[in-house]
Amino acid sequence: MQSQDVASRTTPVSGPVVDIEQAEAALVEHYPRLVRLAYLVLPPGLGRTRRVLTAHALVQRALPRGRASASVIPAQATEADGSGDARGGDPGYSLLRLQVVRTALEAGRPLKRAAWPKRSQLPPLFPQVWGLRLFPRSGGADELALDQRLSTLSGPGRAAYVLRGLERLPEDGVRKVLAAAGVSRPTAALREASRVPRQDALLESPEFDPCSLQARPTDLMRRRQHTKAALAAAGAAVVCGALLALPSGGWGPDGAAAPSYAQNPAAQAILDPAKVTKVPPAAWQTSARTDFSVWPARGGLTGDRALLRRALAVWARPGGSVQVSATPGTPSGAPAGPPQLLYAGRVDAARVVIFYDGLRIARYAEPTNGTDGAALDFARVDAADGAEAEAVVLHRADGNVRYLTAPWVTGAAERDLLKPSSGTVDLGPADGVTAPLAGPAERTGSCPSWNVLQLTDDSGTRLLTDLGELTPAHLTVGRPAAPGEASGTEALRIWSPFACSLATVRSQGVRSVNAWEYARQKLPDGSGSAAWVCTRADTWRGDGPRVLAQFHTPGGRYGAVAAKAEGVAACGTKDPHVLAGVLWKSAEGLWYLLAAGSRDTTSVRATGGVTGSADGSLLAVRATQGAQAGLKGTLDDGRTISGLR
Incomplete structure (x- = not known):
């Protein structure tokens, strides 16, 4: 396998030369395709709005400054191959595609202390949209599941998957593009991409189209506050500037x-x-x-x-x-x-x-x-109290974390959230400083463990998880109006299949995450009961909570994300209701639309690609693979709710 990687990095013979006019024509003709490619390769951790703007910026900066060779860039399958893709013979498009892949991979690399950041690693200067959040239209459960799987891949792995699925390149062509884009191990990237099942048609869906966007306002109250703060800062800058001009300034x-x-x-x-x-x-x-x-x-x-x-x-x-x-x-x-x-x-x-x-x-x-x-x-940490004021990250080294704990903490331990019945490892603390705690053990494409910090004091035991920030997030379980600690036996059982979904809220200023098992549903084939769990991550700043409706079948180690949303009240104290659905395939190969609402849901109705209704909070109707459906529910007070998405 190593020899293939080395071979893929060799320089090919000279090929066609592309001038700026030819590249510009290709850019105008294929702009939506190139932006979609950049959006899919960019790391999902950027957030959907920045991902959209960065994708457009990378494509708009992809034009060569003069004449450039396209020799290292393979062509896509053409109409002669049966793909119906007429871009294959266009060296201008191939050159632009290579530049887009290269800069999208650069944008996903972490900044280094000893090197200046590349332009692609910085937030784009243009385009910019003030006062609005832009993001692609939401897709169905299949698109959401694919987006989550792609987020587990590395940048090269994601690029390999997209080049093979969206661009229809053969594996040899994918290797050549990745090698030309600076990937040191293109064959390994292909192997990593192969772990995600191919769903080429979904890559063309509106979920991944950064040219067809929805717009929402930013936080209007915070915008007003920031405007006042900016005016105050400007006044302070004028005063400091005057002080700087004084000859005796120290x-x-x-x-x-x-x-x-x-x-x-x-x-x-x-x-x-x-x-x-x-x-x-x-x-x-x-x-x-x-x-x-x-x-x-x-x-x-x-x-x-x-x-x-x-x-x-x-x-x-x-x-x-x-x-x-x-x-x-x-x-x-x-x-x-x-x-x-x-x-x-x-x-x-x-x-x-x-x-x-x-x-x-x-x-x-x-x-x-x-x-x-x-x-x-x-x-x-404003208004932090109790569990939220019990630990601060003291130091990180080699994937391990030391915490400084509150003076009233009497015990600290390490626990694997994926193994609810396993024991704990004592961490002290000594003078408030814990022994090193191994961070959540995420690896590309897998999540073998999720270690959390278990703290004990005179009032009880609670769990905190490291999400890559200075303060760990507090884990709770139960109904939004009265959540309890996640440290009990039943609470650990509920959290176990969904622990790895915590990776989706890393570095987002999360204050607490609650897991609420809002429904259990008997599967239509009689193979047992599935659990419906809503996880809600609330932030310190009070806005932008991330809500996931997740589905877990008997015998499965991990839950599956059925729906997700940001900045909504669902599953929280202000709106303790939720409704979500998922396409599920039985052991006999039959497809069903399964949906569940919270207990105060009196009826559920499916429309669109799947139709059906049921009294109560649960729905199960036959469906076809890839079907798209909308969900409506009626609450016991007569109000209607839509499916989370």
Whole structure:
């Protein structure tokens, strides 16, 4: 297999030369096709709106600057092959396709500290749409399932799948395009793509068409708040600019920080380690509060004034070498006043400082042998209480995570959410710091385990999961109006098949995720009962929750996503109702439309490609493979609800 990869990277003989006019003609003719190709190859983690805009930007930048060779680019199947595709002989299209694949793969690669980011890795300057969220039209259950499977592939694997399915390239042609696009192991990418069943027709569906879009407004209240904040920031910039012009301005380097604040009392108070708040160790024992405000300052370096000054200076104004990250919706500016110190100490090969300013957690980390490679991370934690204020990520290394836990936590353990009956691994903690916890073990195309943090205190036991951010998300189970902890035997059984779906909400500022088993349905072939579970991920910023309706059949290890939606009230405290359906194939090869609503649903009706109705909250009617149907339900108060999608 290795020899095939090497062979695919050899340079072919000279081929046709494409000038800019020929490429421009191909771009105009095949623009929708190229944008669809870019959209499918781009990583789903970008979010649908940014994915759409990035796909258009990559295609619009794909034109060559002059004359370019198309020799390394294979043609698609032509009409002579029976495919009916007339693009095969167009070297202009082939050149553009190669450029689109190359830049889409670049856009999916993580940024490196030691290298400048490529243009494709940055948010596009153009096109831009202000005040609107744009996303393709939602497809059916099959499209949603395919989108989820593609999200588990690596960038090269996804490109291989799309080139083979959408572009109808033979495997040798796919290898050549991938090699020309910079993929080091194209044969391995093809093998990875083959793990996802081929559904070529679905790639042409509206679900993956970034040229046929739906538009929704952004958060209007937040937009108004941001406008006011921008005006205030502009005024502050004018004042700071005037201070900069003063001849006695005391600006100078401060480790990883940019030139420090101007010499004014408020700014200097923020940078003064002596003014940092340090809560006494026993304050939490007499306080009625269970949030970050009663955490004591811990760690062996809480008295290191130089380290604290450095951390405060970087927070106030990080230098260009500092890697800054923040959960969505979290401001990353300087604190309004001296913050509270939660931790300062050595963790593995780093010095770590954690602050709290009433709204955010800020973590500063630097190597023990200098400040090169310093990092500053922010997480929004306003109104955090109880389980949401029990742990903060202290350090990550080699796929493992150390946590700093609340002073009232009496025990910490590691648990595999996929194995509800398995035991736990004790993590301490010692002085609030846990032993390393192995992060969720996701591998491309599989999810062998999902490790979570189990914390115990005098009030009970709860589960938290790492979603790649500074604060872990709280896992709950039960009806939205009164969810319970996910640590009990029955709660672990409910969560087990759906643990891996947590990967879909990584790095989205998630505060908590609730799993609600809202229905159980006997399967039409008598093979047992399937569970319908709605998982809702709520964010710290309060908007953009992600809701998944999932379906789990007896004997299956994982649940399947039947429907998904973002920014809806369904499955939450304000709208504790849900209705979803899925096409299901029995062991005898018969297809059914199965649908289920929450218990207060009095009737369910299917329209479109499948018709049928039933009293109660469950529906099962015969269907055909690939059928498209709409769902309507009636609640016991007379209101109607639509199927989640």
